Amino acid sequence: xxxxxxxxxxxxxxxxxxxxxxxxxxxxxxxxxxxxxxxxxxxxxxxxxxxxxxxxxxxxxxxxxxxxxxxxx
Numbered sequence: 001x002x003x004x005x006x007x008x009x010x011x012x013x014x015x016x017x018x019x020x021x022x023x024x025x026x027x028x029x030x031x032x033x034x035x036x037x038x039x040x041x042x043x044x045x046x047x048x049x050x051x052x053x054x055x056x057x058x059x060x061x062x063x064x065x066x067x068x069x070x071x072x073x
Contacts (some may be wrong), residue, residue, distance in 0.1 A: 034052040
């Protein structure tokens with residue numbers, strides 16, 4: 001699994017974070033909206049959970065890649 005994440009180009013992950021991760025940009029990014037719902041304890045609808053996973057995945061992959069790359073140095 002980690003080798004798969006390592007094979008992803010860093011630039012691709014950054015682009016995914018800036019597009020899919022932050023879409024839609026107006027009125028506020030979905031990821032921010034879903035994180036606020038999660039902190040409030042109201043993340044119960046399946047569509048909200050799916051949205052959190054879909055918009056959060058690029059950030060998770062980027063973080064994992066940075067941690068793995070940093071650990072190898």
